[in-house]
Amino acid sequence: MTTPIIEVRDVVTSFGVNIIHDRISCTVNHNEIYALLGGSGSGKSTLLREMILLQRFQSGTINVLGYDLESITPADAQNLRRQWGVLFQSGALYSSLTVGENIAILYKEYTDLPHSMIDELIALKIDLVGLPAHARYLYPSELSGGMIKRAALARALALDPKLLFLDEPTSGLDPLSSRQFDALIRQLRDLLGLTVIMVTHDLDTIHHIVDRFALLGEKKIIAEGTLEEVFAQDHPLIDYFFQKGSYGIKS
Amino acid sequence: MQITLPASIDIVNAEDRCIIRCSGSWTIPYLASAARELESFRPDKAVSLDVSHVSELDSAGAALWQMQLRAIKDQGLESELIGVKSEQNTLYELLYGHPLKKAKAPLPDSWLYALGKATHTHVLGIGEFLAYLGEAFVLLFYTLTHPLKIRYRSINAHIYATGTSALPIIALSAFLIGVVIAYQSIVQLQKFGADVFIVDTIGISLSRELAPLITAIVVAGRSGSAFTAQIGAMKMTQEIDAMRTMGFEPFTFLVWPRVFALMIVMPLLIFFADIIGIFGGMVIAAAQSHISFTEFIHRLQGALAVKHFIIGIIKGPFFAFLIAMVSTYRGFQVSLNTESIGLYTTKSVVNSIFLVIACDALFSILLTELKL
Numbered sequence: 001m002t003t004p005i006i007e008v009r010d011v012v013t014s015f016g017v018n019i020i021h022d023r024i025s026c027t028v029n030h031n032e033i034y035a036l037l038g039g040s041g042s043g044k045s046t047l048l049r050e051m052i053l054l055q056r057f058q059s060g061t062i063n064v065l066g067y068d069l070e071s072i073t074p075a076d077a078q079n080l081r082r083q084w085g086v087l088f089q090s091g092a093l094y095s096s097l098t099v100g101e102n103i104a105i106l107y108k109e110y111t112d113l114p115h116s117m118i119d120e121l122i123a124l125k126i127d128l129v130g131l132p133a134h135a136r137y138l139y140p141s142e143l144s145g146g147m148i149k150r151a152a153l154a155r156a157l158a159l160d161p162k163l164l165f166l167d168e169p170t171s172g173l174d175p176l177s178s179r180q181f182d183a184l185i186r187q188l189r190d191l192l193g194l195t196v197i198m199v200t201h202d203l204d205t206i207h208h209i210v211d212r213f214a215l216l217g218e219k220k221i222i223a224e225g226t227l228e229e230v231f232a233q234d235h236p237l238i239d240y241f242f243q244k245g246s247y248g249i250k251s
Numbered sequence: 252m253q254i255t256l257p258a259s260i261d262i263v264n265a266e267d268r269c270i271i272r273c274s275g276s277w278t279i280p281y282l283a284s285a286a287r288e289l290e291s292f293r294p295d296k297a298v299s300l301d302v303s304h305v306s307e308l309d310s311a312g313a314a315l316w317q318m319q320l321r322a323i324k325d326q327g328l329e330s331e332l333i334g335v336k337s338e339q340n341t342l343y344e345l346l347y348g349h350p351l352k353k354a355k356a357p358l359p360d361s362w363l364y365a366l367g368k369a370t371h372t373h374v375l376g377i378g379e380f381l382a383y384l385g386e387a388f389v390l391l392f393y394t395l396t397h398p399l400k401i402r403y404r405s406i407n408a409h410i411y412a413t414g415t416s417a418l419p420i421i422a423l424s425a426f427l428i429g430v431v432i433a434y435q436s437i438v439q440l441q442k443f444g445a446d447v448f449i450v451d452t453i454g455i456s457l458s459r460e461l462a463p464l465i466t467a468i469v470v471a472g473r474s475g476s477a478f479t480a481q482i483g484a485m486k487m488t489q490e491i492d493a494m495r496t497m498g499f500e501p502f503t504f505l506v507w508p509r510v511f512a513l514m515i516v517m518p519l520l521i522f523f524a525d526i527i528g529i530f531g532g533m534v535i536a537a538a539q540s541h542i543s544f545t546e547f548i549h550r551l552q553g554a555l556a557v558k559h560f561i562i563g564i565i566k567g568p569f570f571a572f573l574i575a576m577v578s579t580y581r582g583f584q585v586s587l588n589t590e591s592i593g594l595y596t597t598k599s600v601v602n603s604i605f606l607v608i609a610c611d612a613l614f615s616i617l618l619t620e621l622k623l
Contacts, residue, residue: 095588112283113311114290120314123353124346128310134354141588159279160309191345192310 003030004063005163005195006051011060013046020046022219023060033189033196033209037241038216044199045167047216051197052086052165053077065163082110084163085156089171091148093140099126099151100136106158125154130184146177150184157188164188166198170205178202182209203242215241257281258305258312260288268297268329271319274304277312289319298323303334313343383580387510390502402508409512413474414520420473424465425457425524429531432456437539446540450547453532454555458563462524464611467570470517471603475578478509479599482582483592491583501583510575518567525563558623562614569610574603 006028013021020043028034036044049055050062053069062069067080093102100122107118126136129150140148149169156164169185170178186209189196200206206213207227214224217237223230230238256275263270271292275281300316316332323330335343360368394400436452482505485491491501529551536542542550581599585591 095590107279111279111311113279114286116290117286117311117315117318120318121311123351124310124314127351128346132354133352136354137357139588141586157310160311187345191341 004028005030005065006197007061007063008047008051009061009063011047011050011057011062013043013050013055013057019219021057024216024219024221025060026214026221026224028195028197029212031189031193031195032211033185033198035206035210035213036197036199036216037201037206037213039241042216043219044216048165048167048197048199052084053081082159083161084165085159085161086165087149087152087156087167087169089167091140091152093148093152093155095140098137098139099131099143099154102140102151103136103155103158106155110159121158125157126151128157128188129154130180145172146174146181149173149181153184157192160192162193162195164194164196166196166200168199168201170200170202175204178204179208185209217241255281256306258285260285260292262292268299269294270299270301272304273300273302273316274306276307277302277305277315278307278309279311282311282315286315289315294323294326294328297329298331300330300332301334302332302339303336305336305339308339308342310342310346313339313346316343317347380577380580383583384576387502387506387576390500391507394503394507400503402504405504405508406512406515409509410516412477413470413509413513414516417470417473417516417520418523421466421469421520421524422527424469425462425528426531428461428465429453429457429528429533430535432461433532433535434539437535441540446536447542447550449532449536449540449542450550451554453529453536454551455559457528457532458525458555459559460563460611462528463521463563463566463570464607465528466517466520466524466567467574467607468604470513470520470571471574471578471600471607474513475574475603476596476600478575478578479582479585479596480592482579483585483595486583486585487587487592506576506579509579510572513571513575514568517571518564521564521567525560562618562623566611566614569614570607573606573610577603577606 004027008024008026010023010025011021012019012023024047036047038044046055050057050069051064053072065080065083067076072080093099094105097105103122103125104118107113107121113121122136123133126133131147131150131154135143135147135151140151143151149172153169164185166185170181173181182205185196185198188194198205198210200210210227212224212226213230215222215230215238222235222237223233231242258273258275258277258281261272261274263272271289273285275285277285300319302316305312320330320332433449433453437446437449440446440448440452482491485505491505494501494504533544533547536547537544578599581595581602585595
């Protein structure tokens with residue numbers, strides 16, 4: 001259970017003279033839901049983007065599924081990209097394609113499956129994320145915010161990835177939809193054996209489904225571990241982030 | 252290192268039933284050949300799908316099992332799945348624990364319906380554009396009675412953006428048009444020994460028709476598209492809504508400054524294009540036909556009546572009005588999806604160039620009838 005899937009070691013990131021990460025390290029284990037937390041501008045989204053090869057870092061190493069991202073070859077990178085799914089904050093569905101086509105494009109580009117099977121798989125993924133069956137013929141502009149997130153999740157799950165990256169999965173959803181989305185993520189993690197890494201602000205999500213998390217702040221990782229482990233530590237940012245002692249969640 | 256075997260099937264014919272033995276990795280990358288084999292498989296008796304040798308399974312593999320069982324059932328034969336491992340069963344249950352609902356693809360519209368719908372949209376479009384013009388003019392008259400509300404600063408900025416910075420591209424286009432016309436005409440005129448009439452050809456055709464047209468086309472492509480994209484982007488980011496809630500009327504703030512700026516700038520640009528275009532003709536006349544610059548200018552004074560020049564300039568504000576109105580109107584039509592901004596920018600340029608040419612044709616007919 002404790003095989004590391006992602007290992008971040010001494011990563012330094014800076015934009016010009018502005019240092020974002022100062023030698024940070026963290027580890028994501030197999031089959032856990034791991035969250036990157038922190039205030040705005042703490043560099044959590046940047047760290048996520050570095051893990052999914054969208055952004056370079058200055059020094060240190062990031063190892064994802066056994067590939068070292070610093071020295072990865074283009075062919076390996078392409079291989080790696082097929083083993084993960086990414087859900088962007090705004091969904092990032094291709095607006096010129098219907099939901100079904102958004103999912104189908106991955107099968108058409110990367111597999112040699114017959115059409116009837118692709119059709120079945122699209123219906124399956126759409127059903128899996130809890131969208132109504134007719135949603136596959138709709139364009140992204142015809143969907144509500146919650147449906148866009150679900151459709152984007154269906155696309156992220158298309159190739160049965162081992163790793164799922166979620167950038168603020170519940171932002172912009174109402175509380176009920178957020179909890180439903182959380183439950184869906186946990187169910188998928190349990191049943192499909194996924195490892196999930198997410199950036200989130202949602203304290204309920206952290207409380208209910210996240211196994212371990214890293215709290216970023218002051219260019220460092222202030223704390224890493226389960227909720228109990230982190231609460232055992234004493235740091236003003238931990239108190240501030242979880243609003244300890246006020247109306248925040250209780251440990 | 253463990254070697255992954257691709258998904259494969261082995262069909263065994265027993266007495267009363269047919270057994271399909273599945274083995275290997277039933278995951279997306281290894282599934283294609285097994286899927287094709289199963290697609291062409293037509294059993295004539297009951298079928299058992301033996302999956303006990305499947306090493307790995309993902310949702311695509313599970314889907315293939317299910318599709319196979321369903322296909323056999325549709326043929327009226329019995330089918331069953333045997334030897335499912337427990338962890339594979341969880342996945343299978345997650346996907347197919349409840350009946351999978353499939354929606355039918357909406358039927359494409361018949362051509363008659365599509366034609367009717369397109370026509371209807373176009374007719375409505377004309378009405379909408381007229382409504383847009385109407386609203387614009389209502390606000391224009393209101394602003395004219397309250398001159399302090401005119402956005403002089405904005406007009407200035409747009410004059411610079413659409414006029415001054417367009418000079419290089421207009422110079423280049425006009426010069427080249429002058430060159431092309433001179434080249435083509437000289438060849439024909441030399442046949443009659445009438446080289447010197449090149450001055451009349453260049454002078455009249457450029458100042459009356461070509462300079463206004465080429466300027467309008469460059470401006471439509473350059474500034475018209477920019478107007479649409481600017482207003483479209485503001486619409487997408489809800490800036491237009493924000494302006495309305497603060498009581499800043501988009502017509503006074505966005506539309507009329509652009510229209511006025513373009514109407515002021517266009518005649519000046521046409522005048523500029525006249526000069527550069529005629530200069531282009533002069534250069535060719537000197538090179539090909541030995542008509543010196545002095546001779547050319549001397550003859551131009553006699554050949555080019557002022558009315559031709561004035562007609563060319565007068566077209567300017569009309570063209571400018573059409574370009575600016577159409578392109579701002581298209582900007583307001585942009586909706587929230589990313590595609591529409593490209594779509595309406597294209598429409599805006601196509602519409603404004605068409606309208607400019609149509610307006611030019613109208614001028615031609617009108618002026619000919621008036622014997623000008």
